[in-house]
Amino acid sequence: MFCGATLKVLAEDRVEGVIRQLVRYRTEPGIETEADLLKPANRIGKKPAVAVFHSTVTQSILQPAGGEGMSEEAVGLKLAQPDDS
Helix, strand or coil: CCCCCCCEEEEEEEECCEEEEEEEEEEECCEEEEEEEEEECCCCCCCCCEEECCCCCCCHHHCCCCCCCCHHHCHHHHHHCCCCC
């Protein structure tokens, strides 16, 4: 994140072993944007998280975060799932 950025959680759900959070953060003074933050729900030890910032499809950040569209395109959701999913 940028120095001094504040991350605000707007929504949270759980899907396929992943906690998915819609967050808002400041990119520049007076300018905020949204992203999805995905992390394993039952992580033990260090596990990766995935930040989905932007997409160029109609569903915007929802498709790679697994919120809309084809499941094959939900790459962020797949990357954040535990190994046994």
